[in-house]
Amino acid sequence: MGTTRMRRVVRQVAVAALATTLLTGVAESHADAGPDRADLRKALQETIDSGFTGIQMRVRDQQGEWVGAAGARELGKAEQPPKDGKFRAGSATKAFVAVMVLRLVAEGKVGLDAAAADYLPDLGMDRRITVRMLLQHTSGIFNTTGEYFPGGRYEPGIPWEGKAWVDNRFHTYAPEELARMALSKPPRFAPGTDWNYSNTNYVLARLLIEKVTGSSYVDELQRRILGPLGLRDTVAPEASPEIAEPHAHAYYKYEDAGQWQTIDVSRQNPSWVSQGGDMISTTEDLSNFFAALLGGKLLPAPLLAEMIKPHSTPDPAMGYGLGLEVRDSGCVGTVVAADGGVQGYGTLLRGTLDGGKIMAASLTFVDADVAHAPVQAEQQAWQRLPREAFCGGQ
Structure with missing residues (x-):
């Protein structure tokens, strides 16, 4: 998701001074793999200096493949993030889900402009909502984490921030439970008349995949994408809170009884976001996925164009x-993005239309309530890193 929309799931980088205080010191970046890229090494270190805890990044272009990392794997420790580490990829998940639905379209099993209710008849969906509208966020369906309506009215959803989320972060939500809750709420707008980022759309896309194929989402993901591409370090964790080693740690700052607490939230039950952003991956797997997708190996050309x-x-x-x-x-024309984030983890995934240049990065930080976290560091990182990767700082 983009910089502004990411704040619906990732609540900005915490105050830089907090990270500086808790770190024992920010070391120089890893000895990098691939060609020497002083510009990228500098960008990583300056990202850490702006208040992020850790970063790992992979860039593939005409110079070869470069891999680097900087910062700390854990707060208070000197060990640096693993360059091949696993991380929670957030809304980069949506690109995988969309590819799976479009493969069903290619097989003639789903109509892109057919009513989604034709495939999910038991949910009472508005028949004006098409499969396309789910994938492009024009359905108007309420977001599971809550919605602000015109005039400032807020309609809450499930807990996803503050102490309420911290206390609830190991709770399991079934995808159908999330879908029914969201569909019971007032829509944001009439289908097809506006645009609004809603994780519910991709929960429904997951249910559609299962209904049409008759098998689980996890099995279909493995059969259609992960297995054929050899993405061994990418998983859909469902309700499991675990994240395999090696990985950098993510943190969350929240208020409890008037006191601010910072906790490690690397382990959490991601079922609250479901296929809106539950995936765990690596920069290598995401780069390979984007290379295959943009290179035309996953979808017929007309559907990739869509x-x-x-x-x-x-x-x-x-x-x-x-x-x-x-x-x-x-500098290089149009680029395709599949960014994402969940508490304490941010993902950047970018590629040129031909897949000739690809950047994948994972950032870790102390996530915090929006009132206590400046947006400047986040905005700068989400702009600076792709600029360095694709434009050499231009």
């Missing part, structure tokens, strides 16, 4: 297609 075509309602400048965002790099 995936990267921004919606037209009401403002195509938003740049969201079907599970992907499309942006102007400023």
